[in-house]
Amino acid sequence: MMLASKPSDAAPAAHDRVYRALRARIMHGEMSPGEALTLRGIGKEFGVSMTPARESVRRLVAEGALSLSSSGRVAAPELTNERIEELAALRALLEVELASRALPRAHMALIDRLQAINMTVAEMVSKRDAVGYIRTNLEFHRTLYLRAQAPAMLAIAETVWLQLGPTMRALYGRLRRTEPPQNHRLIIAALKAGDEPGLRLAVRSDVTHGLRLLAG
Amino acid sequence: MMLASKPSDAAPAAHDRVYRALRARIMHGEMSPGEALTLRGIGKEFGVSMTPARESVRRLVAEGALSLSSSGRVAAPELTNERIEELAALRALLEVELASRALPRAHMALIDRLQAINMTVAEMVSKRDAVGYIRTNLEFHRTLYLRAQAPAMLAIAETVWLQLGPTMRALYGRLRRTEPPQNHRLIIAALKAGDEPGLRLAVRSDVTHGLRLLAG
DNA sequence: TTTGGGCCATTGTGATCACAAAGGCCCGTA
DNA sequence: TACGGGCCTTTGTGATCACAATGGCCCAAA
Incomplete structure (x- = not known):
C-alpha cells in the first residue's frame, strides 16, 4: 500500500501525519481551550481529504485530547x-x-542529558516562551521515564499530558514564573544520590505544583 | 444530523454502535489473542459501510484494544x-x-450491590463460564470505582481492562479455579470495616492474583 | 433598540469508488 | 515430497459525493 522509493523515506500514512501534527500542537499548548477545529479545515491545512482528517480527530477525541460537542463539532476541551x-x-x-x-x-549519561534539557527549560522560562517551556519540560520528564522500560505506563502518562495540554498554556501564562525549575534540580539530585523517597517526593511536587494553583 | 422520532430512542451513530459492540466483545474476552478482523467483515456484520467500521477500529487501536500489523491488518493483540x-x-x-x-x-447500599454482583461472579465460576466471569468480575470493580467520583481515572482503568481482555480469557481458561472469589470477600469486609490499608491490600491482591500466574 | 423568525452557508456522517500492496493458493520443478 | 515463483483475491487507504442538521446572520416587527 505504501510505496517507498528509498528505504530512508518512511512514507508515513496521511492520517498518521495529521494525527502527529495535531497531537503535538495540542500537547504543547498551542491550542486554547475551546478553540474549534473543522474536518475540512484540517484537510485543507495538511493537503488531504476529509477522511484522514476525520480519523486523526477521532483518535484524538478517543484519547481525550479533543472534546466532541453534542452535534459532532470538535474543539480543544475546557x-x-x-x-x-x-x-x-x-x-x-x-x-x-x-x-x-x-x-x-x-x-550518569542520563543525568547529563537531563541537566542539558533542564538548561533549555530555564532558557524558555527566561524568554517567557510558554510553548517552548511546556515542550522542553515534557521532554525532561519523558527522557527520565523512558528509562523505566514501561511503555504502556508511559503511553498513559502521555495521554494525560495530552488532555492537560490546552489548559497548561493558560496555566503557565497565569503564574508569573521567572525562577528556573527548582523541582527539576531536586529530581536530578535525588537521581544522583539514589534517593528513592526523595525522588518520589520531588516528582510529585513538580507535577502537582503548578496544577494545584489553577485548579484550587 | 441525527434524527429522533421519539425522545426515547437515542439514535446512536453507526460508528459508535460498532465501537461499543466491538469494545464489549474484546473487554469480555470474546476474542482470542491474534484473532483478525477485517473492515469489510465488520461492516457486513453490523450492516454499515467501511467508513464507520474503520473509525471504530481506529479508535480501538488507539486505546490499545486492537493491534495494528505493519501493513494495516488489525487483530486482537498478543x-x-x-x-x-x-x-x-x-x-x-x-x-x-x-x-x-x-x-x-x-x-450500605453499595456494599449490598457488591455482594449481589459477587454472587453472580461465584455462579459464573461454578458454571465455568469464562466470558460471564470476566464480565461480572469487571462489573464488580466498576461498581466500586464509580463511587470514587473520578471519571478520568476510571476511564484509564477501563482501557487497561480492554488491553487485557483477549489475554484474560486465555488466563482464566488456564487456571482451574472453582473457588469463589476470595479476594472480593476481603474487599467487601474492608469496606464494611472502613479499613483503608486492608482495602488497598485486598484490591491489589485481587488485581494481580491471576495475572501474575500468566505472566510469571 | 431589542427580539424573534427564517434562510443559507457550514459542517459532520456515511456510502461508494479507484488504487496499491500484501497474502494466499496453485502449479511446476528439483 | 519439498520448495519457489507467479497470479489472483482480499484488504486497507484515501478521495469524492449526497444528505441532513446545526449554527449563524440578517431583516423585520414590536
Whole structure:
C-alpha cells in the first residue's frame, strides 16, 4: 500500500501525519481551550481529504485530547477544576511510579542529558516562551521515564499530558514564573544520590505544583 | 444530523454502535489473542459501510484494544509477558487508588450491590463460564470505582481492562479455579470495616492474583 | 433598540469508488 | 515430497459525493 522509493523515506500514512501534527500542537499548548477545529479545515491545512482528517480527530477525541460537542463539532476541551485535579492526581500517581522504576537504571549519561534539557527549560522560562517551556519540560520528564522500560505506563502518562495540554498554556501564562525549575534540580539530585523517597517526593511536587494553583 | 422520532430512542451513530459492540466483545474476552478482523467483515456484520467500521477500529487501536500489523491488518493483540506484568502493575496502581477514593463514600447500599454482583461472579465460576466471569468480575470493580467520583481515572482503568481482555480469557481458561472469589470477600469486609490499608491490600491482591500466574 | 423568525452557508456522517500492496493458493520443478 | 515463483483475491487507504442538521446572520416587527 505504501510505496517507498528509498528505504530512508518512511512514507508515513496521511492520517498518521495529521494525527502527529495535531497531537503535538495540542500537547504543547498551542491550542486554547475551546478553540474549534473543522474536518475540512484540517484537510485543507495538511493537503488531504476529509477522511484522514476525520480519523486523526477521532483518535484524538478517543484519547481525550479533543472534546466532541453534542452535534459532532470538535474543539480543544475546557476542563473543569475537578477534572484538572483528577488529572494532576493521575500525573502524580503514574509519574512517581515511572521515576521510581527509572531510578535503578539512571546512569550518569542520563543525568547529563537531563541537566542539558533542564538548561533549555530555564532558557524558555527566561524568554517567557510558554510553548517552548511546556515542550522542553515534557521532554525532561519523558527522557527520565523512558528509562523505566514501561511503555504502556508511559503511553498513559502521555495521554494525560495530552488532555492537560490546552489548559497548561493558560496555566503557565497565569503564574508569573521567572525562577528556573527548582523541582527539576531536586529530581536530578535525588537521581544522583539514589534517593528513592526523595525522588518520589520531588516528582510529585513538580507535577502537582503548578496544577494545584489553577485548579484550587 | 441525527434524527429522533421519539425522545426515547437515542439514535446512536453507526460508528459508535460498532465501537461499543466491538469494545464489549474484546473487554469480555470474546476474542482470542491474534484473532483478525477485517473492515469489510465488520461492516457486513453490523450492516454499515467501511467508513464507520474503520473509525471504530481506529479508535480501538488507539486505546490499545486492537493491534495494528505493519501493513494495516488489525487483530486482537498478543501480549508479551513484560506487557502483561506492566498492565497488571497499572491495574494495581490505578485500582488501589480508585478503591481508596471510593471508601469514604461506600455506604450500605453499595456494599449490598457488591455482594449481589459477587454472587453472580461465584455462579459464573461454578458454571465455568469464562466470558460471564470476566464480565461480572469487571462489573464488580466498576461498581466500586464509580463511587470514587473520578471519571478520568476510571476511564484509564477501563482501557487497561480492554488491553487485557483477549489475554484474560486465555488466563482464566488456564487456571482451574472453582473457588469463589476470595479476594472480593476481603474487599467487601474492608469496606464494611472502613479499613483503608486492608482495602488497598485486598484490591491489589485481587488485581494481580491471576495475572501474575500468566505472566510469571 | 431589542427580539424573534427564517434562510443559507457550514459542517459532520456515511456510502461508494479507484488504487496499491500484501497474502494466499496453485502449479511446476528439483 | 519439498520448495519457489507467479497470479489472483482480499484488504486497507484515501478521495469524492449526497444528505441532513446545526449554527449563524440578517431583516423585520414590536
